[in-house]
Amino acid sequence: MSIIPNWLHRLSSPKNFYRFAGIASNWCGWIALVLIIAGLYYGLVDSPPDYQQGDSARIMYVHVPAAWMSMFVYVVMASSAAVGMIWRIKASSAFANASAPVGAMFTALALLTGMLWGKPMWGTYWVWDARLTSELILLFLYLGYMALNSAIEDRETAARATAILALVGVVNIPIIHYSVEWWNTLHQGATVTKLDKPSIHISMLIPLLLMAFAFKFYYLSNVFRRARCELLEREQGKLWVRELVGGERGE
Amino acid sequence: MNEEARIEAVGLAMSRNDRYIFTDLNFFLEAGQILQVEGHNGSGKTTMLRILCGLTLPTDGEIRWCGENIRKNLAEFHAQLAYVGHAPGIKDDLTPLENLELARNMDRARPGVSGEEVLERLQLPAFCDDVPCRNLSAGQRRRVALGRLLMLDAQLWVLDEPFTALDPSGRRLVEELLSEHAKAGGMAVMTTHHAVNLDGCPVERLQLGT
Amino acid sequence: MNEEARIEAVGLAMSRNDRYIFTDLNFFLEAGQILQVEGHNGSGKTTMLRILCGLTLPTDGEIRWCGENIRKNLAEFHAQLAYVGHAPGIKDDLTPLENLELARNMDRARPGVSGEEVLERLQLPAFCDDVPCRNLSAGQRRRVALGRLLMLDAQLWVLDEPFTALDPSGRRLVEELLSEHAKAGGMAVMTTHHAVNLDGCPVERLQLGT
Amino acid sequence: MSEAKLGVAFFTLLRRDLMLAYRHRAQMMNPLLFFVIVVSLFPLGLDPEPELLHTIAPGVIWVAALLAAMLSLDTMFRSDFEDGSLEQLLLTPHPLPLLVLAKILAHWLVSGLPLLLLAPLLGMLLNLGSEGLFPLLATLLLGTPILSLIGSIGVALTVGLRGGGVLLSLLILPLFIPVLIFAAAAVGNAEAGIDITGQLAFLGSLLAAAFALAPLATAAALRISLN
Amino acid sequence: MSEAKLGVAFFTLLRRDLMLAYRHRAQMMNPLLFFVIVVSLFPLGLDPEPELLHTIAPGVIWVAALLAAMLSLDTMFRSDFEDGSLEQLLLTPHPLPLLVLAKILAHWLVSGLPLLLLAPLLGMLLNLGSEGLFPLLATLLLGTPILSLIGSIGVALTVGLRGGGVLLSLLILPLFIPVLIFAAAAVGNAEAGIDITGQLAFLGSLLAAAFALAPLATAAALRISLN
C-alpha cells in the first residue's frame, strides 16, 4: 500500500471517488461542449477545403480524433484495470469498466467515418489492409472485454480477469500505429504525429486539435458518469450509499 | 513433523456479491489438533476452507502459517498442505493407482509409501486396479481422492465433507486416518454435518453463521 | 393416490464391463411403503435406482409398474415418478423459484401448490429468492433439487443419497417429507448410508452386494 | 387428478432456453461475433483483392456460418447433461422428440436467425454483388435450420464424452457438407445469372427430411448417452 | 524430510497429459481431422479452379490451422477444472507458470505438431507450389506454438464460465490475427519470390515474447478463475 501516494489512496476510496467524479463529469462535459462548437466552426466553416480532396476531407475532423481516442482509451482502460487489479482499488476497476463502452464507441466511429471517407477516396468502403484490420481487431478486443466482464458474476473476480485480458490486448496498439509503416497500405501515413514537423497546414491543424481535445473531455465526462453508476451498484450495501440515496429522497 | 506448526486466521471476513458471509473470524490450530467447522447450509464452511488453503482471497484479514502470512510464501505453505474438496481431484481416465502416483509426483511425497499399500488401505476391491476411475461408484472415487492424504507428506489436512458418499466402513477408515494423523503431530481442519468419533483425540469445534 | 399401485423388480441383473454387479434381484413395493437400499460402496445402488426409473437398461429382468413392464408405457410410468439423483437437475442460471416453476410446468404438477410455499418449506434464506442457483452453497442447491418432490404430483419417489450435503435441520426436513408422503399413500425408494428415522413409518430394507 | 400438458411443456422448455440465452446476452452475441471474426479472417489470410474476394464470398460466408453453428451446438445439451436436467427431461411423461424439437428451435432462434440478419453486412464487406444477396439470405434461411437439426444428433451422441467438442465437429461436419455445397453453388450461380430454383428446392426438401427425422434420432441418441 | 522436485513435477504433468491424449487416441486425431475437413471444405464451397485454389491455399491452410488450434484449446484446462485437478495443481509447492508451461507444451505436441506433418499433403491438395511448401512449414513451426501459448491465456480466463467455448474464440481470435497475417503473407511472398526473413523474424520474436509472458498471464488468470 505504501507505494501509492497518500492523496491517491484517499481519492480512490469509493466514496471520495464518487464525489470527485460527479464534479469532474460536469466540468468536463461543459468544456467538451465548448470545444466541439469551436472545433466544428473552424473545421466546417472557417478552414479551406483540401486542395486534393475538396470538402470530403472535412470528415477528417471527426475521423482522426476518433481514431486517436480509440487507441488512447484502450491504453487508459488497460492501465487503470491493472492498477485496480494489483492494489484492489474498486474505483480504478470501475473506471476501466466504464471506459470499455466509450472506447468501443470511438472505435466504431473511427471505422464508420473511415469507411464513409474511403468511398470517395479509394472507391470502396472497405479494404483489408493492416490498419483497417487492426482497428477492427481493436473493436473486437473492446467487445471481448465487455463480454468477459458480463459473463463473470462476482464483480471482484470479473475485475481481475478483465484486467489480464486488457493487458494482453495492449499488444495490438503499437500494431495499429505502425501498421502503415510495416505494410504498404492505402491508408494515410502519419501526417500530424510525425516527430519532426507536421505536414499539415496550420488552418487544418487547429480545428483538428480542438476536436481532439473536445473528444478527450467528452470521454472523461462520460466515463466518470458511468463509473459513478457502477460504483453505486457495487457498493449498494454500504453505509455511504444508503446515506446518499436516503438523502436524495429527502428523508 | 514440525512440533511448532501453527495455523491461524486473523480477522477473516468474506463478502460474496456484496453480502458478507462472515466477518471477523479468528481461530488457531496447533500441531496435533483437529478442528471441525460446523454451521448450517450456506454458512460459509466451504468458502472458509478455500480461503484457508489460499485458493480464495478473503475480503479482509489473513491466514498465518507459523506466524507468517501464507501469501508471503505460498509455495512453502502448500508443501505442508493436503486438500480434499467437493471435487475429487482425480482424473477419470486414469486407474486409481495411476492417480495416486500422480499425486505423489506432483507434490511432496510421504517417504516409503507405495501406491499399492495405499490402495489396500483404502479397501478398494481388486478389480478396481485396472479400471479407469470413471467406472467407479461415487464412494469408490471418494476413497481414491482420500488416498492423497496417505501419499503426501503434509502436516495440515483440509477436508471438505470427507464422509460424503462413504459407507460405514469408509467412514471408520477416515476416522482412523484422522486420529493417526493427529497422534503423529499432524493437524486437520474439516467440515461435516455428522458426528465424528476419533478415539482418544479431542476435536475442537468452530461454529459458523450463528 | 392410487391405492393399488405397486412397483416390482423381477429377476433384475446388471453387468458392467462384463462383470455382474448384481443378479436375480427381486423385490416389490406397495402404496405407503418406503424402501431403503443399502450396500457398501460400489454395490450397485445407483445403478439399480437408474434401472428402476427406466434410465438405464438392465442386462436381464424387468421393472413392472402395476403389473406391467414399464417399457410398455414409459410415459404413463414417468407421470407417476419423481427422481432426485446425484446431479441436482436444476439450472444454475435460474433462481430457485424459476427452477421450481420449471419443474412444475415440465411434468405433472401437484395441484394447488405454489413455488413460494415450497421455498418456504425448504427453509432457504430470504436473499436466495433472487440469486441464481450457482451462487448457492452445496446444501442450499440440494434443497432446491428436493423441492421437485413437493412441486410434482408423483406417487413414486426415487432418491439417491438425498441427505448428501444437508445439515441436521435439512435431514429432518427430508425425513418429514418422506413420512408425510408414505402416510398419504405414496411410495419411495432411496439409498443412504445413514440411519433414517421416520416417526411411525416402517422402512423396508434391501441389502445389495452382500 | 391433474394432467401433464404437452403444449405447456413445449413452450416452457422453449422459453426456458431463450431466457437462459437472454440471461447471458453477451454470450448470445458470441456466435454472431464469431461469424464476423471468421469471415474477416479470410481477407486477412488472402491477398485482399476485391475481385478475388468477390469470387470466394459465398463460400467463405457459408463456411463461417457452418463453423459458427457448430461451435454453438456444443452448448445445446451439455449444460443440461452436466447439471442433470437432461435426466429429468427424459423422466417427464412427454414424448422426447417433441421436447428435443423445442430445444432445437430455441437453438436456431438464438444462433441461426441472427446470422441471417448479419449476412448482408458481411456480404458487403466481401464485395458480394447485390444479385447474390437475396439468394444468400434464402439459402441461409433454409440451411441454418438444417444445421441445427442435424447438429443436434451429433451433440446428443457425444454429450457424455470427454473432449466431445472436437469429436462433434468430426461427426457432423461431413453431414453438413451437402448443405454447404448446394448453398454456396446457389449463391454463385445466382450471381452468374443462372436459375437456382433447383438448388433451393433441394435445400427445402433436405430441411423437410431433417425436420421429420432429426428429432427422432436425437431423442434415441440421448437415451443411449444417458444409459 | 522429503522434498518436492520441480523437474519431476514438470515431466509428470507433461507425461500425464500426453498419456491422457494417448488413452483417447481417437480424440487425439480430432484436431487433425478437423483441420483436414476445413481445408477440404473450401474447394467444395468454391469453384474448384486450380488457379484460384493456388492463390488462396496459404490463407486457407492457415485459417484452418488457427481454427483447429482454437477448438482443441477448449479441452486444455476444462476437464482439469471440472474434476478438481486444477485446484490440486494450484496447491502444489511448485511455481504455477512452469506447470502451466508443461500443459501448454503437451497441448502443442498433441495438436500443433501433427498439423505440421499434415500440411504438405494439404498444400498439395490445394495446388500450393513447391516454393511455398518450406515457408508454410516454417511458419507453422513458429506459429502453432504461439497459438497454444496465447490461447492458454484465453482458456484460463474462461475456464469456469458457461458457454466458455464461444467466448473463448471471441477473446483469442483477435490475438491470433497478427500471426495469421504474417504467416500467410510470408507463404504468399515466398511463392512470388520475395524475401521473407523479415516476416519469419517477426514470428520468431512473437514466439519468444509469448513464451516469456503467456505462462505468467495464464497462471494469474487461473488463480482468478478459481477464486
Ligand code: HEM
Ligand atoms: C475504415 C476505414 C479507416 C480506418 C479503420 C481508419 C483508422 C485510422 C486510425 C486507427 C488512425 C490513427 C492512427 C494512429 O494515430 O496511429 C487513423 C488516422 C488517420 N486516418 Fe484513417 N482510417 C480509415 C480510413 C481513412 C481514410 C479513407 C482516410 C483518408 C484518405 C484516412 C485518413 C487518416 C488520416 C489523415 C489520419 C491521421 C494520421 C496521423 O497523423 O496519425 N483514414 N485512421
Ligand SMILES: Nc1ncnc2c1ncn2[C@@H]1O[C@H](COP(=O)(O)OP(=O)(O)OP(=O)(O)O)[C@@H](O)[C@H]1O
Ligand atoms: N458407467 C460405468 N461403466 C462401468 N462400470 C460402472 C459404471 N458405473 C458404475 N460402474 C460399476 O458398477 C458398480 C456399481 O456402481 P454404483 O454407482 O451403482 O454403486 P453404488 O452402490 O451407488 O455405490 P456408492 O455407495 O459408492 O454410491 C461399481 O463397482 C462401479 O465400478
Ligand SMILES: Nc1ncnc2c1ncn2[C@@H]1O[C@H](COP(=O)(O)OP(=O)(O)OP(=O)(O)O)[C@@H](O)[C@H]1O
Ligand atoms: N461463487 C459464489 N458467488 C456468490 N456467492 C457464493 C458463491 N459461492 C458461495 N456463495 C454464497 O456463499 C455462502 C456460503 O457458501 P458455502 O458454499 O461456503 O457454504 P457451506 O457452509 O459450505 O454450505 P453447505 O453446508 O451447504 O456446503 C452461500 O450463502 C452462498 O450463497
Ligand SMILES: [Mg+2]
Ligand atoms: Mg459446502
Ligand SMILES: [Mg+2]
Ligand atoms: Mg451411488
